[in-house]
Amino acid sequence: MSVYDAVEIDRLQGGSADLAQYLGSTVLIVNVASKCGLxxxxxxxxxxxxxxxxxxxxxxxxxxxxxMGQEPGSADEIASFCSATYGVTFPMTEKVDVNGDDRHPLYTKLVEVPDAEGYTGDIRWNFEKVLIDASGSPVARFSPQTEPNAPEVVAAIEKELRTA
Structure with a gap:
C-alpha cells in the first residue's frame, strides 16, 4: 500500500498537491522550518x-x-523565504502537524518507518527525512541531524533510483 493512498494535502500556495503524481518516483519527504538551526x-x-x-x-x-514555533509564517512568507534565501524549486505542501492528535494522515504512515538505529514513532525535530520508493512505500528514515547530502542518504536515493 502506498503512503499516498487516500492522503489529501494541499500545496503551500493552495490547491491539491495530488500525491498520487509521485507514484513511479523516488521522493524524500522532509518536515521543514524556516527559523531552525537546521x-x-x-x-x-x-x-x-x-x-x-x-x-x-x-x-x-x-x-x-x-x-518551538520555528515555522510561524504564512504560506506566502514561507514560499518567499525558501525561494529568496535558498533558491528552493522542489515542491512544498501546506503547513501541517507531524505529531499529536492532529497529525496529518501522511505522517501517520511515515512515523512507522524505522531509522538506522531502529527508532520509530514521533518525528523528533525539524528536517527529519523519509525516503519513499517508486511504489509509494517508505524505505528509509534519517534523523534531523543527518545532512541531506550525507553518504547514507545519497546511497539510499541512488539505490532506489536504480531499482525504480
Missing part, C-alpha cells in the same frame, strides 16, 4: 533536487510549526 539543510535539499530530478526523484518539503 534550516541551512534547505541548500543541500535543493542540491539533491537539481542533481536527481531528471532521474525520477523529488524532494517534498512539508512545513511544520510544532517544534
Amino acid at each position: 534550516t541551512p539543510q534547505y541548500a543541500a535539499l535543493e542540491q539533491l533536487q537539481k542533481q536527481y530530478a531528471g532521474q525520477g526523484f523529488t524532494v517534498l518539503g512539508v512545513p511544520c510549526n510544532q517544534f
Whole structure:
C-alpha cells in the first residue's frame, strides 16, 4: 500500500498537491522550518533536487510549526523565504502537524518507518527525512541531524533510483 493512498494535502500556495503524481518516483519527504538551526539543510535539499530530478526523484518539503514555533509564517512568507534565501524549486505542501492528535494522515504512515538505529514513532525535530520508493512505500528514515547530502542518504536515493 502506498503512503499516498487516500492522503489529501494541499500545496503551500493552495490547491491539491495530488500525491498520487509521485507514484513511479523516488521522493524524500522532509518536515521543514524556516527559523531552525537546521534550516541551512534547505541548500543541500535543493542540491539533491537539481542533481536527481531528471532521474525520477523529488524532494517534498512539508512545513511544520510544532517544534518551538520555528515555522510561524504564512504560506506566502514561507514560499518567499525558501525561494529568496535558498533558491528552493522542489515542491512544498501546506503547513501541517507531524505529531499529536492532529497529525496529518501522511505522517501517520511515515512515523512507522524505522531509522538506522531502529527508532520509530514521533518525528523528533525539524528536517527529519523519509525516503519513499517508486511504489509509494517508505524505505528509509534519517534523523534531523543527518545532512541531506550525507553518504547514507545519497546511497539510499541512488539505490532506489536504480531499482525504480
